Amino acid sequence: MDADKNTDSNAAAAAESKDDTDSFTKVKSKKTQKRKREQDGVGMDTEEPVAVKRPQFPPISGDRLRGPDQLHKIPVPAHRYTPLKENWMKIYTPIVEKLQLQVRFNLKTRNIELKTCKETEDISALTKAADFVKAFVLGFEVEDALALIRLDELFLESFDVTDVKPLKGDHLSRAIGRIAGKGGKTKFTIENVTKTRIVLADTKVHILGSFQNIKMARTAICNLILGSPPSKVYGNIRVVASRAAERF
Numbered sequence: 001m002d003a004d005k006n007t008d009s010n011a012a013a014a015a016e017s018k019d020d021t022d023s024f025t026k027v028k029s030k031k032t033q034k035r036k037r038e039q040d041g042v043g044m045d046t047e048e049p050v051a052v053k054r055p056q057f058p059p060i061s062g063d064r065l066r067g068p069d070q071l072h073k074i075p076v077p078a079h080r081y082t083p084l085k086e087n088w089m090k091i092y093t094p095i096v097e098k099l100q101l102q103v104r105f106n107l108k109t110r111n112i113e114l115k116t117c118k119e120t121e122d123i124s125a126l127t128k129a130a131d132f133v134k135a136f137v138l139g140f141e142v143e144d145a146l147a148l149i150r151l152d153e154l155f156l157e158s159f160d161v162t163d164v165k166p167l168k169g170d171h172l173s174r175a176i177g178r179i180a181g182k183g184g185k186t187k188f189t190i191e192n193v194t195k196t197r198i199v200l201a202d203t204k205v206h207i208l209g210s211f212q213n214i215k216m217a218r219t220a221i222c223n224l225i226l227g228s229p230p231s232k233v234y235g236n237i238r239v240v241a242s243r244a245a246e247r248f
Contacts (some may be wrong), residue, residue: 069115069116069117070126071113071114071115072113072114072115072130073106073109074111074112074113074114074130074134075109075137076105076110076137080136080137080139084136084137087142090142091103091133094146095114095132095133098149099122099125099126099128099149100119100120100121100125101114101115101117101120101125101126102114102116102117103129112137114126114130114133128149131148131156132145132146132148132149134156135148135156135208138156138201138206139201139206140206140208141197144208145208147208148208153210153211154209154210155208155209155210155211155214156206156207156208157206157207157218158205158206158207159204159205159218160203161175161203161204161205161225162203164222164225164226165225165226167225172203175224175225176200176203178224178225178230179200179205179224180200186224186233187200189234190221191217193216193234193237193238193241194209194213194216194217194220194237194241195210196213196214198217198221205221212244216240216241216244217237219236219240220233220236220237223236
């Protein structure tokens with residue numbers, strides 16, 4: 001009896017162990033899996049990359065690129081009517097012949113009107129013409145203002161003497177006198193050293209030139225307004241101008 005019980009228990013334990021071994025699956029090592037993938041990849045056919053075609057758009061016509069005609073108005077103060085009348089042909093010729101724009105002086109509104117047309121080729125022509133006319137209206141000579149049309153790196157800058165220092169009465173007059181100098185000597189010296197053009201109109205100061213040159217001229221004028229003697233200002237701008245010339 002005891003022998004039969006022992007054989008039955010051994011058989012049951014053997015069956016349970018067999019079931020346990022069946023429930024666990026043997027996991028392959030990672031090295032063998034990696035090696036197998038590499039071997040499978042050796043015989044794999046790689047597809048050639050497909051060439052992507054660039055989209056081709058038809059060129060835009062000049063009329064669509066330019067858009068509708070643009071109009072720009074520049075008001076003319078009363079004290080510039082006579083110079084405008086005397087120099088009208090000098091202003092009219094480069095705007096119409098070189099920039100291919102339409103221009104007229106509106107007697108009712110007292111404005112110079114600039115307009116693009118079909119012949120206008122350059123998109124920036126209207127901006128150049130507006131800067132040219134504005135420079136003349138501010139008081140620059142026509143020959144100096146023409147540089148705004150011929151060259152791209154020229155700018156206009158305007159500021160008031162009272163923006164630098166709030167002066168009134170005789171103090172304001174003395175500051176303007178220091179900028180101009182006796183017979184305009186100080187203003188001419190600053191213009192020649194900094195290669196700019198300066199216009200003094202009442203308390204307004206207008207400077208025409210490149211960015212760096214305008215900066216030098218503005219610094220010199222601000223120093224004169226603040227009370228520095230002209231001799232000191234001359235020395236400072238000469239040093240700055242010589243450094244700029246060596247740099248370039």
